[in-house]
Amino acid sequence: MDTQTIDQEYEKLQIEFADVAKTVTALAEKMKTAATAGDANATAWLDDLKLIAQDVSDEQTQATVLLQAIHGFITNAAKAADDEPAKPPLYAAGQEPQAAPPQQQQ
Secondary structure (H helix, E strand, O other): OOHHHHHHHHHHHHHHHHHHHHHHHHHHHHHHHHHHOOOHHHHHHHHHHHHHHHHHHHHHHHHHHHHHHHHHHHHHHHHHHHHOOOOOOOOOOOOOOOOOOOOOOO
8 A cells, every 4th residue: 555545545534524514513503403492402412513523533533643653653664664775585594594515507
């Protein structure tokens, strides 16, 4: 996976976050209308919805921070890998490949 794909998926997640916010806002408006009309339950439900909205917002913020940290880590790791010279592979003791026998000239 490359950073461009990660960025695209991150953008999709941001769109989903916005969709959740729109849905919660629409529900809050309906509850506010019901509370204004005198529905006592709607007022309590609206207070609960505000708590849920805050929890969702906090979760989205934390997900964003986590994804940005992962993105930064991957970007830095890719840059570091590009900057390092190629290293020979490491082998366990006794597992080194056999050297090719010298060829005899005829």
